Amino acid sequence: MDVVELRELLETNISQFGEYPFLYFNEKQYTNVETKNFADSFAAGLLKKGIAKGDRVIVVMPNCPEVVFAYQGISRAGAIIVPIMFTLHSKEIQYIAHNSGVKAVITSSSVLEKVEKALKDLPVKPIIIATDLPSNTNLVNFYDVMDNLNQDHFGQNSNEEDTAVILYTSGTTGNPKGVLLTHKNLYSNALNSATHSGTKRGTTLGVLPLAHVYGLTVSNVCFLTGSSVAVFSQFDVKKVFKAIEQYKVKTFSAVPAMIHAMVSFPEARSYDTSSLESVGSGSAPLPVALLNAFAEKFSAPVYEGYGLSEAAPVVTAHRKGVPIKPGSVGVPIPGVEVKIVDDLGVELPIGEVGELIVCGDNVTPGYFQNPEETMQVLKDKWFYTGDMARVDDEGYVYIVDRKKDLIIRGGFNIYPRDVEEILNAHVEVYEAAVVGVPDERMGEEMVACVVKKQGSRVSEYELIRHCQLHLAKNKTPRKIIFLKSLPRNGVGKILKTQLRKEAIENFIP
DSSP states (O other): OOOOOGGGHHHHHHHHHOSOEEEEETTEEEEHHHHHHHHHHHHHHHHHTTOOTTOEEEEESSSOHHHHHHHHHHHHTTOEEEEOOTTSOHHHHHHHHHHHTOSEEEEEHHHHHHHHHHHTTOSSOOEEEEESOOTTOOSEEGGGSOOOOOGGGTTTTOOTTSEEEEEEOOOTTSSOOEEEEEHHHHHHHHHHHHHHHTOOSSEEEEOSOTTSHHHHHHHHHHHHHTOEEEEOSSOOHHHHHHHHHHHTOOEEEEOHHHHHHHHHOTTGGGSOOTTOOEEEEOSSOOOHHHHHHHHHHHSOOEEEEEEOGGGSSEEEEOOTTSOOOTTOOOEEOTTEEEEEEOTTSOBOOTTOOEEEEEEETTSOOEETTOHHHHHHHEETTEEEEEEEEEEOTTOOEEEEEEGGGOEEETTEEEOHHHHHHHHHTSTTEEEEEEEEEEETTTEEEEEEEEEEOTTOOOOHHHHHHHHHHHSOGGGSOSEEEEOSOOOBOTTSOBOHHHHHHHHHHHOOO
16 A cells, blocks of 8 residues: 555645535635645745744644644644644643644644633743734734745644544543553544545535544545535534535534434424435444434435544444444454454454454554553554454444443343343433443442433433343443533533443432
């Protein structure tokens, strides 16, 4: 495989497809050639400000065209992109900035106050570059950085094993770790994802945060397939339906929370969604009831997949023309191998539950300045995901749960997802998540956190009875607590660390 570095994606795209509208944002559009010109000029400006090969540059702002210009510009300057979700707390941004040794931060006026607070105590102050600044500011404006330096100076001596991106994990179990992703990791995953899915040229929706590896890879796929993307600064279900109708969108990638919002949107029928052929879902488990509800309502299947930041990110997926197995995350994409192993690393027989490990060109070389953590998860080129899974006789992968989310109740293993599927299938449940809490007698007990549908009066007793009708007695939640909403991170993944705290506070044996 001849690897195309991130900085070369635009050149390859233009050479293959010519000039065409590449980005749509609000009422503006930018062609691929215009995007390249902005990226070239921004790279030149970064070089002029002393950003050198290997320097880390943070990008922290909502989705907008400038994020794409910045990513391409940073890469062209030979520097390393450090994407950060703009929703993070200033203390989280401070930790990432300090840990990465950042030289510049690219942000927007809406996030600027938080960024300045995060950077004020750093021993070495990075350059702050911001979009849409008021005219009376003394800070550096994004477009003022641009320069017309000869692009032949960009990214010299880069190779496929060089780090292109450092992506910090969500940090739900402690301080975030900086996942190193090389040009080879990202390019191979985008290419193999596009090949596996059979992605065709067209307009897709950029509803996923570009600061997340899932959104970043989707944008790279657009370069490879000659597609256009309508970029959203935040997910707005009404605007999503308008865009599907306006651009005749055939497919796009989302997370379960977005799919849930589309199914629940009362005005959905007033928009023409007949162009929609499928939707990809990843980042978090998709309840089977939701998968079926979407397919029924929009006559379009949801192709669930599985990935993680350390795999750049796609590992498995369903695809067109191959049967969907509800509850499964599909089969490995080309170039990716998976195994199910026990605690000693020994491969388990088909159908048995164990830890999922992954190998391929997409797998990270490790964590930034963290050899101890790297050694724990990378063994003989196999990445140990920490996810419990099984594989059937046709190679379909089923994610059972996170290893750390496993509940051991009275010596028996209980996987929360089994219980969540039953609760999510109840007609009066909007969504549910199950966690374990310490218990003196059983070791751990199970608590279900449930959000009711609007107007529902379903009781704890009714839901526990519902579980008892479908599950073994030891898999029935001991207690159900009702919440207004479930806590999530920026890509819709439920934050079970927060739920455990809530459950412990509300659990009375």
